[in-house]
Amino acid sequence: MKISTEMVKELRSQSGAGIMECRNVLLEVKGNIEKALQILKEKGLIKAEKKAKRATAEGLVEAYIHTGGRIGAMVEVNCETDFVARTDEFKELAHNVAMQVAALSPQFITKEEVPEGAEIEPETACLLLQPYIKDPSKTVQDVVVETIAKVGENIKVSRFARFELGS
Numbered sequence: 001m002k003i004s005t006e007m008v009k010e011l012r013s014q015s016g017a018g019i020m021e022c023r024n025v026l027l028e029v030k031g032n033i034e035k036a037l038q039i040l041k042e043k044g045l046i047k048a049e050k051k052a053k054r055a056t057a058e059g060l061v062e063a064y065i066h067t068g069g070r071i072g073a074m075v076e077v078n079c080e081t082d083f084v085a086r087t088d089e090f091k092e093l094a095h096n097v098a099m100q101v102a103a104l105s106p107q108f109i110t111k112e113e114v115p116e117g118a119e120i121e122p123e124t125a126c127l128l129l130q131p132y133i134k135d136p137s138k139t140v141q142d143v144v145v146e147t148i149a150k151v152g153e154n155i156k157v158s159r160f161a162r163f164e165l166g167s
């Protein structure tokens with residue numbers, strides 16, 4: 001089957017994967033873009049799992065102040081190299097995570113940080129388990145994994161702080 005350039009462009013814009021990877025997956029699924037997206041997502045998860053043990057000593061601190069200046073958040077998001085920390089994808093992730101913290105006020109980053117016996121709902125109290133504010137069909141962890149697949153490095157949200165006037 002012949003795979004058109006437009007099909008590759010469309011899959012690449014939706015997935016963020018490389019041109020050849022998109023072409024090869026489209027050939028594998030005979031041009032079915034939905035199946036190709038699913039395969040690329042699974043490959044992204046596998047890539048993220050392989051990178052999960054790598055050290056993340058670089059990154060950036062991002063701040064978000066909501067309109068009106070009454071709520072704000074700061075997050076530290078880490079990656080492996082300063083090169084990736086300067087990419088648009090990484091900067092966008094850090095900004096969106098800061099916005100997520102300001103909007104939904106999580107208490108912990110991961111479920112593992114929740115104290116034993118604490119009576120909280122992990123899906124709302126843990127940042128990485130919360131529905132992503134820009135696409136509620138995904139969790140924040142899903143967005144982090146997608147970014148790991150795009151940039152090719154391990155990424156971790158290390159810490160955050162949320163500020164609200166009067167609280």
